[in-house]
Amino acid sequence: MTTFVDRVELHAAAGNGGHGCASVHREKFKPLGGPDGGNGGRGGDVTLVVDQDVTTLLDYHHSPHRKATNGQPGAGDNRSGKDGQDLILPVPDGTVVLDKDGNVLADLVGQGTTFVAGQGGRGGLGNAALASARRKAPGFALLGEPGESRDIVLELKTVADVALVGYPSAGKSSLISVLSAAKPKIADYPFTTLVPNLGVVTAGGTVYTIADVPGLIPGASQGKGLGLEFLRHVERCSVLVHVLDTATLESDRDPVSDLDIIEEELKQYGGLEDRPRIVVLNKIDIPDGQDLADMIRPELEARGYRVFEVSAVAHMGLKELSFALAGVIAEARAAKPVEEATRIVIRPKAVDDAGFTVTLEEDGIYRVRGEKPERWVRQTDFNNDEAVGYLADRLNRLGVEDxxxxxxxxxxxxxxxxxxxxxxxxxxxPTVAAGAEMLGRRGEDHRLEAPRPAAQRRRDREAERDEVQREFDDFNPF
Known part of the structure; x- marks a missing residue:
């Protein structure tokens, strides 16, 4: 059964916004008290949050579809709908968020770091919010905006100070088990380690983490063995430790050749050239292993490597190695720049940015693209003529018609x-200029206008009576 997953595809769907309400206030002796439809609630967001207690992406491997709740619709009496509940998804420290094309969207490092994977839809405005001096009784409301749906890829890159790399069965798991309290699987066959193991080491006043990466073989950077799948776990480390087997039973291998092959794979993978290297000659408790270590140590030191002879089984040379790693890590931490406060990047729009584009396509269709026009279309109830007219007015004011x-x-x-x-x-x-004022008065209700003076009402009644009399006289020939 799979217990460790470091790459998953997540389908995140934010909640839809609730619809606005079209309502008219009514009470005794006041049947038309004006619009009182409330706004719809906002849809819930889907947010990724780094949680130190989470070490794998296994949950999202089994349940890749995640959706936040929708906002509730508005109601009469100016009651707004309830906002949808945000969906919080915990992820391990070191999770990288990518889109379907492989572009990095976020690199989540540090407890509590967040990333909004799906933005909840806006709630639609009720007719009370749409009312104005010129639109006193809107007979429509805006629909809630659909929530953002996104397909993203989550990749886990282990956050460790030290990465142990080397051939299968070189003794990496044995070494991490004696340096820390980690309990990796140890056996006498290749590829015993199938997942990265993480341990915590204390050396003097320095505490650091050490990762055991599954064994590498020639062609690992191109996907052979388990290399490509787990090489990402060494990207964040401060120190690379080559664990070389000085007692290998394979006649066609030797520690120096193993080192050259692993270095070539790291070079092909890329991005690790600046990491300090330390070489560990393991299994010196075996007589042939000690003899081989004495033979190759001068050559490795001549290349500039710091070399340590250890035996994970006999616990030989571990203290010196542990304190040496602590010193290198302390220097690496001191060389890192002090983290600055979070900056807010402001990218103002160009002064000539209209917020939309109009292009003529090959089939003769004029396509309008832009955040506002597309959002307004999504929030329009096309079964309501007044709502459609309101959309036309908004597009006209935005300059789409021009x-x-x-x-x-x-x-x-x-x-x-x-x-x-x-x-x-x-x-x-096209909207004719003469009708622009008329189109801008959609939603008015003459019943809500101020009462006319008595003299004006009398003149209107007399005019209506005269009009009826003229129509009767025209109809009656006698």
Whole structure:
């Protein structure tokens, strides 16, 4: 049964916003008290949060589809809908978030670091919020905006100070088991270690973490063996420790050749050239192992490596190695720049940015793309003529109609707002200038206007009576 997963594909769906409410206040002796429809609630976000108690992505391997709750719709009497509950997903420290194309969206390092994987949809405005001096009784409300749905990839890169690398059965698991309290699987066959093991080591006043990476073989950087799958776990380390087997039973191998092969694989993987290296000659408790270590040590030191002879089984040379690693790690930590406070990056829009674009496509359709037009379309109830008119007014005020004219659009041309897979297409009819004032008065209700003076009401009644009399006289020939 799988117990360690370091790469998963997550399907995150944020909650939809609740619909706004179209309602008119009514009470005794006041049947038309004005609009009182409340706004819809906001949809819940899907947020990734680093949790030190989580060490694997196994939960998301078994349940890759995660969805936040939707916002509730608004109600009459100016009651807003309840916001959807945010969905918090704990991830291990060192989780990298990528999109489907492999682009890095976030690198989550440090307890409590967060990333919003899916933004909840906005709640729709009720007709009370849409009312204005010119639109006193809107007979419509805006729909809630759909929540953001995203397919992302989570990759775990172990956060450790030291990474043990080497051939299978070189003794890496045995070494981490005696340096720390880690209990990895140890056996006398290759690829015993199938997942990275992490241990904590205390040397004097320095505490550091050490990771045992599954054994590497030639071609690991291209995916052979388990190398490519776990090489990512050495990317964050401060020190690379080559564990070389001085008592190997394979006649075609020797520690120096093993070192050269592993270094070539690390070079092919890339990004690890600046990490300090330490060489550990393991299994010196075996007579042939000690003899081979004495033979190759001068050559390794001539290359510039610090070399330590140890025996994980006999607990030989471990103290010197532990304190040497602590010194290198302390220097690496001191060389790191002091972390600065979080900066807010402000990217103002260009002064000539209209917020949307109009392009003529090969099929003769004029496509409008932009955050505002597409959001307004999603929030429009197309079964309500007044809501459609309100959308037309908003698009006109934004300047969409002017841009269509500049692009060469004529009455009857097809216009699409949104992406190809989710667009609203209609035949464009330009708004005449003389009717602009009339179109801007959608949603008015003369019943809510201030009462007319008595003299004006009398003159209106007389005019209506005279009009009826003229129609009767025209109809009656006698």
């Amino acid at each position: 841009e269509l004219m500049k692009a060469g659009a004529r009455a009857g041309d097809g216009v699409a707002i949104g992406a190809e897979d989710n667009a609203v297409v209609f035949d464009w009819e």
